[in-house]
Amino acid sequence: MSVGHVLLGLLADGERHGYDLKRQYAVRFPAARPLAAAQIYATLERLLRDGFVVPATRQRVNGPDRTSYALTPPGRAELDRWLDDVEPPGLFVANPLAIKVTLALLVADADAASSYLNRQRAAHLQQMREHTRTKTTPGAPITRVLAADYALNHLDADLRWIDTALARVTALAEETQR
Amino acid sequence: MTTNPRPTPSPNAPPQDALLSARALVKSYEHAPALRGVSFSASRGEIVAITGPSGSGKSTLLLCLAGILIPDAGEVRFDGLRLDEASEAERSRLRRTSFGVLFQFGQLVPELSASENVALPLLLGGRPRRAAVAAAGTWLDRFGVSDLGERRPGEVSGGQAQRIAMARAMVTEPQVLFADEPTGALDTLAGEQVMTQLTRVAREAGTTVLLVTHEATIAAYADREVAVRDGMIDTDAFATSTVAR
Numbered sequence: 001m002s003v004g005h006v007l008l009g010l011l012a013d014g015e016r017h018g019y020d021l022k023r024q025y026a027v028r029f030p031a032a033r034p035l036a037a038a039q040i041y042a043t044l045e046r047l048l049r050d051g052f053v054v055p056a057t058r059q060r061v062n063g064p065d066r067t068s069y070a071l072t073p074p075g076r077a078e079l080d081r082w083l084d085d086v087e088p089p090g091l092f093v094a095n096p097l098a099i100k101v102t103l104a105l106l107v108a109d110a111d112a113a114s115s116y117l118n119r120q121r122a123a124h125l126q127q128m129r130e131h132t133r134t135k136t137t138p139g140a141p142i143t144r145v146l147a148a149d150y151a152l153n154h155l156d157a158d159l160r161w162i163d164t165a166l167a168r169v170t171a172l173a174e175e176t177q178r
Numbered sequence: 179m180t181t182n183p184r185p186t187p188s189p190n191a192p193p194q195d196a197l198l199s200a201r202a203l204v205k206s207y208e209h210a211p212a213l214r215g216v217s218f219s220a221s222r223g224e225i226v227a228i229t230g231p232s233g234s235g236k237s238t239l240l241l242c243l244a245g246i247l248i249p250d251a252g253e254v255r256f257d258g259l260r261l262d263e264a265s266e267a268e269r270s271r272l273r274r275t276s277f278g279v280l281f282q283f284g285q286l287v288p289e290l291s292a293s294e295n296v297a298l299p300l301l302l303g304g305r306p307r308r309a310a311v312a313a314a315g316t317w318l319d320r321f322g323v324s325d326l327g328e329r330r331p332g333e334v335s336g337g338q339a340q341r342i343a344m345a346r347a348m349v350t351e352p353q354v355l356f357a358d359e360p361t362g363a364l365d366t367l368a369g370e371q372v373m374t375q376l377t378r379v380a381r382e383a384g385t386t387v388l389l390v391t392h393e394a395t396i397a398a399y400a401d402r403e404v405a406v407r408d409g410m411i412d413t414d415a416f417a418t419s420t421v422a423r
Contacts, residue, residue: 128398159394
């Protein structure tokens with residue numbers, strides 16, 4: 001994901017200043033890590049340089065001047081191009097769970113690996129209950145529901161892998177026992 | 179490398195507040211063991227997911243807890259009564275008055291309207307027709323399908339059929355609802371709607387729900403999970419997945 005394109009998207013419905021963008025980002029993507037103010041201003045500089053945004057109005061509210069930025073026609077074209085682009089599926093998948101199980105098998109034994117997997121499974125399911133509660137709360141906003149769906153599906157993928165890994169570790173233990 | 183020791187069933191008696199419990203259940207089909215010493219308990223109003231891969235014994239556990247199957251060994255208790263020792267007549271009375279069941283396919287009677295399907299358990303229990311139909315209307319409304327009362331099962335979608343089936347399972351106001359893969363035949367959004375309504379209505383009514391599923395996304399609607407693997411409860415997962423609500 002490119003922060004620049006996300007900011008272009010947030011500017012699509014009208015001009016905003018940096019702090020406003022930070023706030024909008026938190027509202028639209030409640031499950032995402034918050035954007036740092038420095039990152040937003042640096043990105044706006046770059047968008048300005050590339051001609052995708054222009055300074056619009058400047059206002060002073062109890063403090064420093066705040067410059068609002070507006071989307072330019074090339075900025076809008078760049079946003080549309082990005083929205084239309086397919087994201088490349090990940091080539092390498094960093095899986096800390098698999099790394100831990102591999103090391104548990106190497107330095108300890110199958111018991112340690114399955115004990116860890118069972119506890120990890122419980123922790124995942126607990127987190128899935130939280131997300132399920134969030135999205136089934138009456139009146140939950142679509143932004144939260146979409147974020148919860150995404151998290152649930154990723155946790156579910158992990159959980160399926162954990163179940164398969166448990167079956168493999170158990171089979172391995174039975175194999176070596178013979 | 180050492181072998182993974184099989185978890186042993188807990189020798190502890192079920193907790194005092196258990197509404198439904200089982201101890202050391204053993205059940206085989208034609209010498210193929212399905213349950214190999216399972217202990218379980220659920221308290222009043224609790225929603226428990228029973229999970230496990232297919233063939234793990236989770237459906238057999240559900241059928242034993244519902245008094246539909248009699249275990250080869252072990253005890254099943256419901257509200258102080260030994261289900262495994264009760265007569266067929268007694269168990270069938272309980273299934274009519276205290277238990278509700280919901281399966282993957284709603285199993286509605288195709289010749290009857292939605293309203294008649296929901297009223298059926300009350301009619302079979304001797305409730306006058308007018309009262310039974312009125313109660314059916316209330317429960318159809320609770321599941322958001324009151325406008326489908328006159329439709330026949332063939333004239334509604336899979337998700338709507340399952341909501342009618344939930345109304346039928348709840349119309350007798352059971353103490354325990356047994357649900358076996360209730361969303362198994364539905365797409366994601368219809369399944370989500372069924373689970374949201376099922377858990378909301380059960381919590382409002384204080385109904386204990388035993389939910390058999392192989393999907394973690396469905397199990398996540400429950401208060402806790404009991405994982406069945408190879409006919410045994412995975413004590414590790416059992417111990418750590420219990421949450422206070």
